[in-house]
Amino acid sequence: MGPLPIQPQVLAQAAQAAPNPADLMAARTQMAVSLGWHIIIACFGVGFPLLAVFCEWRGYRTGDTAWGMLARRWGRAMGVLFAVGAVSGTILSFELGILWPGLMGTYGEVIGLPFAIEGIWFFTEAIFLGIYLYAWDRLPPKIHMLTAVPIVIAGLAGAFSVVAANAWMNQPRGFDLVNGEVTNVDPWAAMFNPATWPQATHMILAAYLVTGFGVASVYALALLRGRNDRYHRLGFLVPFTFAAALTPVQIGVGDWAAHFVADNQPVKLAAMEGVYETERGAPLHLGGVDVDGELRYSIEIPFGLSLLAHWDPNAEIMGLNEVPPGDRPPVNVVHLSFQTMVAAGTALLLLGAWFGLAWWRRRDLPRSRWFLRAATLSGVAAVVALEAGWVTTEVGRQPWIVYGHLRTADAVSAAPGLRLGLYALLVVYTILTAATVYVLRLMARAPLPVAPQETEPVEPRVVS
């Protein structure tokens, strides 16, 4: 792809009154906070049902009560997380209009379709989750397990749809601009834009990794504290094995996604890697900070970037100098977040390999307590990788909200005082975060049922 396609109407829009920079920043921060928050919870919505129904199925087949207890406990946690995910996702659809009317008013008809399809999947998920959680003992076990299947599929397909809409912002397709008017809309071409496949695959796997490592973390801590019974071991082994097995796949998919960025979003790649001048045989920079348009304090691997991005040590890598300064994403944020994601992913890969080696040799966990300590942190690492990845792709697209067509500054609401909305949101989300963490900790600490055939303790009742 050559230099950026700057559309004439973009110049016309730039002539409009520029928004207050503080309000623009506030709107971006509000979106980032609410999206970044929701993504974590949404990952559990995608991954948790798979883990829960797997345990339920094992329990059904083997009659081993530890499996059944895990399934129920995870179902309970899943119920809370799904509720929080549903409502924290709702605010995002509000914010699309509240904060970004310039995006939705003009391009809503182009990217609406994947959202509408996501709506169908969200319905499916909510309906069957209601059945799965609340009719656990009213349905025959086989039927009950089958009700989890639509939840698993809907989680996956819903994530695909919503990431397709995001991918479109990176690779806008499916419309023509004639005199600044959107015409010839092809919503399917917009939905299945080229960035959809690598981005959606990368995200769905990320959701599985966050769930797997996240749940495993809780049980790793229990094992560290000496609760080394079958229930806790299974609670660790199932999600950890699941996530560890998918980690190498995720790194392969990440490589695909990075190649895609190198080929299609060269400005983003330049910011990710801190490439200022177009060059052949570009080195790979590990670490480093952008100071006055120069990457300092980094470790350089000669030819590394050209080799990784294009499988050719002499391949040309486009530098930020190819676009005007006003069209460049901030290097420090994008470079640092990309490196953080790669580092966290690599650490998780090594942890999984350690586990795999021990299991292969002795059919047991690694003996070292350091393994469990590291595994306790694996959930945090997975979340860090997830968030860093999103920062990379979102900030790396700046200053565009629709790459090459619409600037974020031209899409933001013209309402004054967007800062106030951000402050209010920060207060609400601080409370929400505290409450969510507190309740999840309470649930994790709740005593296990006394007799295995009993389910979760029934809430105290007052006879009326």
Add this chain to the structure above:
Amino acid sequence: MTLAEVVLVVAWIGVTFYALLGGADFGAGFWDLFAGGDRRGWAQRELIEHSIGPVWEANHVWLIFVLVVLWTGFPPVFAAVMSTMIIPLTLAAFGVIMRGAAFAFRKVVDALWLKRIFGASFAASSVLTPFFLGAVAGGVATGRVPPGNARGDLITSWLNPTSLLGGTLAVGVCAYLAAVFLVRDAEREGNQQLVEQFRVRALGTGIALGVIALGGIFVLRADAPRLFEGLTTRALPLVVASAVFGLVSLVLLVRRQFVAVRVTAALAVVAIIWGWAAGQYPYMLEPDLTIEQAAAGRATLSAMLISLAVGSLLLVPSMTWLFVIFQREHNQQAADRSLV
């Protein structure tokens, strides 16, 4: 009927279901708020939890559905309404979050103080959220939202006589529907005391709604002449139907026909929602933007309709099954044993 009108009808079906189902869930929160102290209100809160627990999330999705159909099918309307109504919609969004999260949290905690905090948050936001949504509806219906990026007045677009009427009606409708639905749930659980409590509340809110609606006629005549004109001409049959169904519902409540009253109460609400649509036709944003002017292109509209049609093949049976499972004879033991 044009393609755009078909899409609008689909969106309006979504609004209707959200008002009926989501509205009843909000209303359950309303009654939770006024259920009384821990001991006195326990049975009511228990009934509310059992009734809305399995279904509220599915009901909530109707809101997302409406938003998505709106921004895909009528992008300029979505952008205009959301940006002008930033204040009430931000508050409504916070209400949605606090309500859903607190409801889920209250269910899984045991300590009484926590149940109180989460319960209060759930109940208070169940009242505030429909109020703000109703206020937004009032502002849109009176033509206070011009097209464009936050072009309308950020305050008076939702703080005006019709918006206050809309917000009050929304809260009232939620409370009324919830009481009507809960009476039957209580009857099925065989709890006569609860049946009486909610029957009295259904009657009370039903009468209150009638009074508010009558007073609303004068508000609309003064504050929203165009809408008033539409409601008294094109939409008159629907307005009358709503009044008739409302009166029939009161009679049915007095006669303890708790299944039939569910239908008539719902029809009264449906009639008024479609009456609003008919009264405002053919404008989406009076007086500047008609349905046809606001609509997205044919390709988008038909792609969305096809997707939704295919999706409904999956969703309609699934949703029916969900309601059938939980509306069957309540087995108290099974309800207690269930998970969340």
